[in-house]
Amino acid sequence: MNFKLETNINEQQIKEAGGLIKDAQKILLVGHKNPDGDTIGCLTAMVAYLKSINKSYAAFSANELPVNLEYLKHSQEIGSDKNIFNHSFDLVICLDTADLKYSGVENELNRLKARGVKIVNIDHHPSNYGAINIVDDQASSTSVILYDILRIWQVVINKDMATSLLAGILVDTMNFMNSATNDKSLGLSAELLQRGAKFNIISRQLYQTKTQDGLKLWSRLLKRLKKNDTLNIAYSVILAEDIGEAGTEETEGMSNFLSNLAEARLSMVIKEIKDGEIRVSMRAIDEQVDVAEMARHFGGGGHKKAAGFTIKGRLEQEGEGWRIV
Incomplete structure (x- = not known):
């Protein structure tokens, strides 16, 4: 060699x-x-x-x-x-x-x-x-x-x-x-x-293939963007009805996009998918955060900076936030 x-x-x-x-x-x-x-x-x-x-x-x-x-x-x-x-x-x-x-x-x-x-x-x-x-x-x-x-x-x-x-x-x-x-x-x-x-x-x-319908779906992600100041986590949600109304599943890259935030330790996209399941995608913003460890706790995987998991449930709005039920 x-x-x-x-x-x-x-x-x-x-x-x-x-x-x-x-x-x-x-x-x-x-x-x-x-x-x-x-x-x-x-x-x-x-x-x-x-x-x-x-x-x-x-x-x-x-x-x-x-x-x-x-x-x-x-x-x-x-x-x-x-x-x-x-x-x-x-x-x-x-x-x-x-x-x-x-x-x-x-x-x-x-x-x-x-x-x-x-x-x-x-x-x-x-x-x-x-x-x-x-x-x-x-x-x-x-x-x-x-x-x-x-x-x-x-x-x-x-x-x-x-x-x-x-x-x-x-x-x-x-x-x-x-x-x-x-x-x-x-x-x-x-x-x-x-x-x-x-x-x-x-x-x-990777970055220049969004359709008009896809960008409308992204607009819902940004409209719902929240920050938990206690945990220092930025997150947003995509509902199954959003995808149905948009007629597209162009959600690829959403997690990476939210990781551009400078005001949080990690970002999270919570998305309803088929069969009553929810997919959570996480990106570490703070270098000290290990999202893979968090994902493994819920049966998921990934690596330190990018990880995810899937759980049963659906999203329900509660006041200004969301919960999984």
Whole structure:
């Protein structure tokens, strides 16, 4: 190896994982539920790699992809139908998934494990549920880790893979604006640009694809913006009826947007979703706040600066605020 790794990962583990891929007949790629740019970037980059070595594979996300990530090459191959678990796999690779519950298919993955199917866990959250765990919780994104892995496997990273990986870095560093941004994430991004990553396309898809109806939905978010001075938390809510009336679910990026507030320790978007559930997305503004720890308390996951969880209930207005009932 004639290059310096960007992350603190074990080279021997990476070679072992490469051996498992070589020997596998059919591989299942799994990202975390409510997928973001990092998990989708990693999934699509891995699909490209498995295609290049003629491996049989399937890619799964428990929830459908956000529309603004569908531009990534191979994103259309990521399915959400749990019937895929009726197929025969002999290796699972989990990407950017803090634990099996965060995958949204914990029971299905545990059944595969019980049948002796090995799991390779590649992540930048503290996690150790795999037969092999390639983890660096100091890395800015899982995409950075995957870049190192692909280099050790001597993979030629083409422009589509570079775009996928750069998308993951940009999302998890909030376009190089949060504390996850460091010399490694910036240096690696420059390398990916040299390999043909389409920075302008990524930025436009992440930040410049709002429709008129989508902006009307955002207006409701801003209109309801509140601050709990006791807890120093800024929050807002999106109701199911808001989405129905707007005719769009363009809520991607709301949590990151509220994290621009300078007057709170953390921001929170509380959104009603289908089947009587509520999704809570949190972003840390104060560097001392660990929202992942808060999310895990409610069965969710994420990392220190961005995390979320889903609970049963609905939102009900109470005076000037809201409560979950």
